[in-house]
Amino acid sequence: MRPVYMITGGITKFTKANPEKDFRLMVKEAFDYALADVPGLGREDIDGSVCSYFSDHFTRQLKAGAMVQDYLGLCPKPSRRVEGGGATGGLGFQSAWEAVASGRMECCLAMGFETMSRVNTWKGNEFIALASDTNFDYPVGGFYTGYYAMMVRRHMHEFGTTVEQMAKVAVKNHANALHNPYAQSPARLSVGDVRSSPMVSTPLTILDCCQMSDGAAVAILASEETVKRLGVRPVRVSGLGCGTDAMRMADRPHGKVPLLPHEDEADYAQLKYPGVHSFRGGRSAAAQAYAMAGIRNPAQDLDFVELHDAYTSSEIQTYEDLGLCRYGEGGAFVDAGAPFLANLDYGLDFSGMERFARIPVNPSGGLLACGHPVGATGLMQAVFAFWQLQGSIQKHLGDGTLQLPEPRRGLIHSHAGTGTYITVSILEAE
Amino acid sequence: MNKNAKLPETEEGTVLFNVDPIMLKYHYEIDYLHSYAQDSPFFAGLAQKKLLGSHCPACETTYATPRSHCMDCGGATHWTELPQCGRVHTFTTCHFGGEAFLKETPFTLILVEFDGAETLFLSRLLGADPDEVRIGMEVQARFVRNSKFLATDVYFVPA
Ligand SMILES: [Zn+2]
Numbered sequence: 001m002r003p004v005y006m007i008t009g010g011i012t013k014f015t016k017a018n019p020e021k022d023f024r025l026m027v028k029e030a031f032d033y034a035l036a037d038v039p040g041l042g043r044e045d046i047d048g049s050v051c052s053y054f055s056d057h058f059t060r061q062l063k064a065g066a067m068v069q070d071y072l073g074l075c076p077k078p079s080r081r082v083e084g085g086g087a088t089g090g091l092g093f094q095s096a097w098e099a100v101a102s103g104r105m106e107c108c109l110a111m112g113f114e115t116m117s118r119v120n121t122w123k124g125n126e127f128i129a130l131a132s133d134t135n136f137d138y139p140v141g142g143f144y145t146g147y148y149a150m151m152v153r154r155h156m157h158e159f160g161t162t163v164e165q166m167a168k169v170a171v172k173n174h175a176n177a178l179h180n181p182y183a184q185s186p187a188r189l190s191v192g193d194v195r196s197s198p199m200v201s202t203p204l205t206i207l208d209c210c211q212m213s214d215g216a217a218v219a220i221l222a223s224e225e226t227v228k229r230l231g232v233r234p235v236r237v238s239g240l241g242c243g244t245d246a247m248r249m250a251d252r253p254h255g256k257v258p259l260l261p262h263e264d265e266a267d268y269a270q271l272k273y274p275g276v277h278s279f280r281g282g283r284s285a286a287a288q289a290y291a292m293a294g295i296r297n298p299a300q301d302l303d304f305v306e307l308h309d310a311y312t313s314s315e316i317q318t319y320e321d322l323g324l325c326r327y328g329e330g331g332a333f334v335d336a337g338a339p340f341l342a343n344l345d346y347g348l349d350f351s352g353m354e355r356f357a358r359i360p361v362n363p364s365g366g367l368l369a370c371g372h373p374v375g376a377t378g379l380m381q382a383v384f385a386f387w388q389l390q391g392s393i394q395k396h397l398g399d400g401t402l403q404l405p406e407p408r409r410g411l412i413h414s415h416a417g418t419g420t421y422i423t424v425s426i427l428e429a430e
Numbered sequence: 431m432n433k434n435a436k437l438p439e440t441e442e443g444t445v446l447f448n449v450d451p452i453m454l455k456y457h458y459e460i461d462y463l464h465s466y467a468q469d470s471p472f473f474a475g476l477a478q479k480k481l482l483g484s485h486c487p488a489c490e491t492t493y494a495t496p497r498s499h500c501m502d503c504g505g506a507t508h509w510t511e512l513p514q515c516g517r518v519h520t521f522t523t524c525h526f527g528g529e530a531f532l533k534e535t536p537f538t539l540i541l542v543e544f545d546g547a548e549t550l551f552l553s554r555l556l557g558a559d560p561d562e563v564r565i566g567m568e569v570q571a572r573f574v575r576n577s578k579f580l581a582t583d584v585y586f587v588p589a
Contacts, residue, residue, distance in 0.1 A: 020451055122529040125526075126529045126531075129528045134464070135466060135469050135581065136469075136495050137552055140554060140582055141524065141527070141531070141539045141554075142527055142528040142531045143528050145524070145526070146524045149522035149524075150520040150521060150522045150539060150540075150541060151520070153521060153522060157520070157565045199525050201524045201526070204522075248495055249552075250494065250495045250551055251493065251495060251497070276519070276520060
């Protein structure tokens, strides 16, 4: 395999409903933005594409990817659809990486979208719930927030995680998004606001959950020769991993924790893993990506993380899977302020930072504040990570507040189901 | 050949949801023939007030949610009757849900753990207020009298 670089990206503004544009036009907008950002890059340079979108139910249009391919003027070049629930965008990104790494393509477009506004919110929740076992899970609960609520209830039981710690994640991500014009729901919130918002599934309130969204995002990946020819400032994709787990969370084992290089078996002597409190697929994906990128201690070796915070609770659970802190420390990690941006005032008091390394998580605002147009989400993370590493946040967001000082290495994390498919990709400034 | 050919038109209208852009509203419904296939004995068991799990003789693993082949070794499992008493492993009360379940809210979901089974079982808990439910609480299976051959034919109540 050869080195692969991300050379540009684009996104549409994520919004609750965008009936003015269909999925083809939204992807086209993101694609044209990405092309315009690299002088000398044109459609003729794109050897093929991967199209990521989750549910045919939302558009009632099968083979929608073929329509995007022709709308962008990319026929008769190769294309395929990639689908894997919430991780669809992350899987699409990795599929485009494979096309370039293998030498099959010099330059591959990963393009993703979802238009979720075409049905009402509760029908949308039903469609999403169909991504759970339809014999045993869907007919009983039929609601993903309910599944995540059960997972975090167990996390609270095992580790003492609190609803206030979860609420602080919502405060953080919505406040970060105040500086991101692409975000759907930027807001200045307090812990009280989150807890007093309508209860969805105990203990998760509506502000603990991400929103459905219409949106598109693209990432263009290329070989070293293409990078040199175009003279762009590239970001190298230095590590990839993908993990899985049983579709039904009831089937998850209660065994041993697979350790990351900086962890010790004694840390988890009493812990039955993953149970329903942790995401084994996320740990597996991270371990593969870290090994490939040469990361020994993630909280120190990474400068930021864009992770799949469909729920405040799953952001806390994911800190632990990624090894930013130990299993059970996710809540304390939040209380310490470790995942918060140093230059923003969140209206919160932090304590206990001596235990952790600061590593901003979801500086973009994440899914909680940006929205979650499923097939676009994992690519949206790639675009924000790319702009961070290029140092071009000011240029693309029109506001430099979220720009980290000279970040070298970032992680993007895309997550499906109750942890059934999870991707981790590492991006590095060159 | 008929130069005056006309498409026959009907009086049925179209529901316009919006005019700029034009948005139509229409209903979509379909009948499925969903087969439980190899999981069928579980649903037949519910009708006989039995809770069936799967046992892998090679791994000595008992799955509380059935699967006809073992997740660890890939070998065929056999059906085994689970105890009808278990404990709450985790829980939530849903105040919203997918559209099909909205009319049933609020409802309480639990994952049940059983002695002798390595994995869990998703079900609903009745007879306990949301603030009365605890992890570790003992629960007892109940079965509907008129089986619908759905996973909701079984539910749990406080033991
Ligand atoms: Zn076995």
